[in-house]
Amino acid sequence: MSINATLIGQMITFALLVWFTMKYIWPPLFDSLEERKKKIADGLAAAEKGQEDILLAEKKAKSVLKAAKEQSSEIVTLAQKRANEIVEESKDTAKQEGERLILAAKAQIEQEIQQAKEGLRQQVAELALSAAEQILGAEIDKAKHQDIISKVSNQLG
Amino acid sequence: MASEVHAAEGATGYIIHHLTPLHVGEGFWTLHLDTLFFSAVLGGLFVWFFKTAAEKATSGVPGLVQNFAELLIEFVDNQVKDSFHGHSKLIAPLALTIFCWVFLWNFMDLFPVDIFPLIGSLMGIEYLRVVPSTDLNATFAMSISVFCLIIFYSIKIKGPWGFAKELMFQPFGPWLLPFNLLLKLVEEIAKPISLALRLFGNLYAGELIFILIALLPWYIQPVLSFPWAIFHILIITLQAFIFMVLTVVYLSMAHEDH
Numbered sequence: 001m002s003i004n005a006t007l008i009g010q011m012i013t014f015a016l017l018v019w020f021t022m023k024y025i026w027p028p029l030f031d032s033l034e035e036r037k038k039k040i041a042d043g044l045a046a047a048e049k050g051q052e053d054i055l056l057a058e059k060k061a062k063s064v065l066k067a068a069k070e071q072s073s074e075i076v077t078l079a080q081k082r083a084n085e086i087v088e089e090s091k092d093t094a095k096q097e098g099e100r101l102i103l104a105a106k107a108q109i110e111q112e113i114q115q116a117k118e119g120l121r122q123q124v125a126e127l128a129l130s131a132a133e134q135i136l137g138a139e140i141d142k143a144k145h146q147d148i149i150s151k152v153s154n155q156l157g
Numbered sequence: 158m159a160s161e162v163h164a165a166e167g168a169t170g171y172i173i174h175h176l177t178p179l180h181v182g183e184g185f186w187t188l189h190l191d192t193l194f195f196s197a198v199l200g201g202l203f204v205w206f207f208k209t210a211a212e213k214a215t216s217g218v219p220g221l222v223q224n225f226a227e228l229l230i231e232f233v234d235n236q237v238k239d240s241f242h243g244h245s246k247l248i249a250p251l252a253l254t255i256f257c258w259v260f261l262w263n264f265m266d267l268f269p270v271d272i273f274p275l276i277g278s279l280m281g282i283e284y285l286r287v288v289p290s291t292d293l294n295a296t297f298a299m300s301i302s303v304f305c306l307i308i309f310y311s312i313k314i315k316g317p318w319g320f321a322k323e324l325m326f327q328p329f330g331p332w333l334l335p336f337n338l339l340l341k342l343v344e345e346i347a348k349p350i351s352l353a354l355r356l357f358g359n360l361y362a363g364e365l366i367f368i369l370i371a372l373l374p375w376y377i378q379p380v381l382s383f384p385w386a387i388f389h390i391l392i393i394t395l396q397a398f399i400f401m402v403l404t405v406v407y408l409s410m411a412h413e414d415h
Contacts, residue, residue, distance in 0.1 A: 004184070010193065011298040013196060024211060025204070029230050030234070032227075
């Protein structure tokens with residue numbers, strides 16, 4: 001159980017082992033551990049971010065959908081309104097057209113009445129004149145008594 | 158089986174035979190060849206294993222070897238981080254080396270006590286003691302190395318004067334200087350001695366019990382050696398762990414400036 005030179009040999013071996021571990025074993029293994037730790041952390045962070053992104057995208061999709069729905073319903077309302085307007089407009093136009101046609105017809109009737117009246121007046125005047133001619137004979141000069149004739153014919157109208 | 162071989166020398170002879178190292182030389186210049194050989198082989202095993210893992214080290218999916226090596230690295234690193242707060246490139250690899258090497262030394266204890274001496278005797282080697290940690294030289298070599306590191310770091314961090322001041326003026330102030338000095342010296346010297354003797358004592362006693370069990374009749378041996386071996390698995394790991402942790406603690410104390 002004596003202490004002897006073995007001690008020195010063991011110390012040298014120990015020193016060599018520690019040196020070797022320090023130089024060639026610890027750094028690469030430790031680095032790979034650290035690197036993996038970082039990778040895992042990054043991966044987890046990325047996964048979390050991905051999930052957040054999904055949530056965000058879902059939210060966005062929902063809002064877009066909602067906006068689209070609103071817009072479409074708005075468009076439908078607008079179209080209905082426009083259709084109503086068109087119907088009203090055409091109703092108005094038809095009414096106006098009808099009235100216009102009635103008025104035109106009335107005017108025409110009036111005109112024809114006037115024409116008929118005029119014609120009748122001419123005829124009556126002529127008849128009266130011929131009658132007067134026959135009655136008076138050659139006594140009455142047509143050119144001389146033109147005023148009288150036209151006065152009479154006016155009174156007839 | 159070997160008990161019959163040594164029957165002539167009796168039980169005492171058997172025990173002494175098992176605890177006598179293979180040695181050459183005289184006096185201080187005696188060399189325990191078995192201690193040197195087995196600790197070097199085990200150190201080589203340790204280095205080879207970790208070197209294999211280190212060469213293939215990848216930050217991707219680790220293989221079996223790398224996984225195991227990383228398990229140990231992480232375990233040691235956590236221990237070091239827990240008790241050592243400075244920055245040092247040496248401490249963690251040192252702790253890893255100590256843990257693994259001491260563990261492998263101690264592990265030799267789990268081989269049946271007669272196997273290696275039997276192989277040795279077939280090769281013409283008379284004495285063979287395979288557990289390096291049952292050799293005081295091995296345990297002291299390690300603890301004295303650690304002690305040198307403690308002194309080295311104490312002086313490096315605190316400066317020669319700072320370290321001397323700590324030795325002289327603590328814990329009782331400058332008026333009790335000789336007393337402080339005595340206390341501090343004992344405290345410092347107790348560190349390597351306790352480290353070495355704790356490991357040696359545990360393993361020596363464990364080995365002795367294995368040898369005693371081996372002296373019993375063969376039908377009793379398994380009943381005793383099996384539980385003792387199981388218990389010993391705990392002891393060898395624990396002793397390696399204690400040596401490592403205490404080394405880290407001592408070195409962190411050396412790094413602390415008061």
